[in-house]
Amino acid sequence: MRIGVLTGGGDCPGLNPVIRAVVRVSEKLGHEVIGFQHGWKGVMENITMPLTRDDVSGILHVGGTILGTSRTNPYKVEGGEQTALETFEKAGIDALIPIGGEDTLGVAAKLHKAGVKLVGVPKTIDNDLMGTDFTFGFDTAVNVAMESIDRLHTTANSHSRVLVVEVMGRHAGWIAWYSGVAGGGDVILVPEHPFSVEDVCDRIKRRHDNGKNFSIVVVSEGAKVATEAATDEDGSYVLSSMKKDAFGHVMLGGVAKVLSEEIEDRLGFETRHTVLGHIQRGGSPTAFDRVLGTRYGVRAAELVHEGRFGRMVALQGNKIVDIDINDISGAIKELDPDLYKVAEYFAD
Ligand code: F6P
Numbered sequence: 001m002r003i004g005v006l007t008g009g010g011d012c013p014g015l016n017p018v019i020r021a022v023v024r025v026s027e028k029l030g031h032e033v034i035g036f037q038h039g040w041k042g043v044m045e046n047i048t049m050p051l052t053r054d055d056v057s058g059i060l061h062v063g064g065t066i067l068g069t070s071r072t073n074p075y076k077v078e079g080g081e082q083t084a085l086e087t088f089e090k091a092g093i094d095a096l097i098p099i100g101g102e103d104t105l106g107v108a109a110k111l112h113k114a115g116v117k118l119v120g121v122p123k124t125i126d127n128d129l130m131g132t133d134f135t136f137g138f139d140t141a142v143n144v145a146m147e148s149i150d151r152l153h154t155t156a157n158s159h160s161r162v163l164v165v166e167v168m169g170r171h172a173g174w175i176a177w178y179s180g181v182a183g184g185g186d187v188i189l190v191p192e193h194p195f196s197v198e199d200v201c202d203r204i205k206r207r208h209d210n211g212k213n214f215s216i217v218v219v220s221e222g223a224k225v226a227t228e229a230a231t232d233e234d235g236s237y238v239l240s241s242m243k244k245d246a247f248g249h250v251m252l253g254g255v256a257k258v259l260s261e262e263i264e265d266r267l268g269f270e271t272r273h274t275v276l277g278h279i280q281r282g283g284s285p286t287a288f289d290r291v292l293g294t295r296y297g298v299r300a301a302e303l304v305h306e307g308r309f310g311r312m313v314a315l316q317g318n319k320i321v322d323i324d325i326n327d328i329s330g331a332i333k334e335l336d337p338d339l340y341k342v343a344e345y346f347a348d
Contacts, residue, residue: 004033004036005034012123015136036048088116121300122312132333171334181343185343186348200259299322
């Protein structure tokens, strides 16, 4: 078989280990692999590159994706589905392995219905994809955020300041919760639990009344305000931008700035904010993400070889399983309420 691979949506550490594993296993099983560059854009424009064992040599530890990525949505392009089918025909593709999050795999599910043989690989640093316990990239992001929180502790302490650190997490607070708990954040704010600025200030005040001279607030970029005015038109997000991407997602960022100004105004404590942004998505994957990416790539290549299409590989417990690719769309895997409770014990 001639197998196409692509990476779509936001990049994250662990994509290259998946690509490498797909190529190494597929070649062993007697297949040829090519890459579509820049996600679905490469399919729309038939931009390909060879993917042989030599092409994927030395990429296991490298962040990002050697294929490039984009947020192009073929279903937002006039005749996009037909163009995709024609590209696969022209490029002689027998099967496809799209690696991506809900958007990329949502496109994949539609293309599968249109007759494309494919197996999806789940990816998002946000870890909010249904059907899988963990996505690769998440562990790396958490470690980057945790190290940043460690560093913020020392400067917050020296200056007796409140520091508000904004981490990624559009719809779910996995990164904020894991990095906040691992880094000893004093207040952790996640999209699943809308917060009030008053409550955040009360908690910080109690901590300072108890003798502490600094506090660290960890906030997901998608954290919602329950009772305050600083929200967008839908009353749902604290924002600095209302621009949307091709999948209709509002580009977030801004909650830490708004919150830090409110804390300083209301409590009179000197407060600073830091937005970690794409630093969380860059750089070398952790061992966990390299292993998870490799296991996903191996299983995806095996499923293609077995002719089991319309599936997505997933991690459940410590086992790699495969589920119907249609099962992931339309719902977000929210932070487990039991986990949230753990952080609440450390809230002041
Ligand atoms: O979905 C993954 C993610 O990293 C989100 O956490 C974040 O909101 C978004 O992508 C950023 O997207 P972009 O790279 O397009 O700015």
